[in-house]
Amino acid sequence: AQTVTQSQPEMSVQEAETVTLSCTYDTSESDYYLFWYKQPPSRQMILVIRQEAYKQQNATENRFSVNFQKAAKSFSLKISDSQLGDAAMYFCAYRSGGSQGNLIFGKGTKLSVKP
């Protein structure tokens, strides 16, 4: 069975600085997707960034980028120029290849942004 581990329950960053959230996963599959989702307090979970396992190039979305190390089964999220609105729970998630697979989540990392 696949598992996702986020070893940092809480992180803090100064506004305008850069922070990296860690995620490792375990799988025997070769075809899968990895995601970072953001969940603001009492609001819906939204997709931050997605990585296809077959792509070697790391995904980027504006201030968000990932460091995907397939051999090490590591998938970290880097947030550059942190903003107050980035404060939220961040979940790393795994999905098997094939569109019907469900998401398997880590326990999350609570990110605080200090003004």
Add this chain to the structure above:
Amino acid sequence: EAGVAQSPRYKIIEKRQSVAFWCNPISGHATLYWYQQILGQGPKLLIQFQNNGVVDDSQLPKDRFSAERLKGVDSTLKIQPAKLEDSAVYLCASSLVWGGLGGELFFGEGSRLTVL
């Protein structure tokens, strides 16, 4: 485009009572998911529907939880009787069947259940 709608947002009940949550997915999304998110943990899948058929309900406590998706659109999740450990946020999500931006799930705001 309208997002995933859920109701009620909040519900407080006594243990052994029953409760039902409703979800309306994004139009055209054939796959619907119910997740349970206990405080301090990541969401855990309870049940997944493909149109109105069940794809995966292996983690659904079937002695007290039930779910249906009539006509392949709206879905209802029921808990009867509720236990203290059922206190959680129940998240509904939907996705396209094939392709669909690499398997992205779209989530509703959730229904927060407190069992006293």
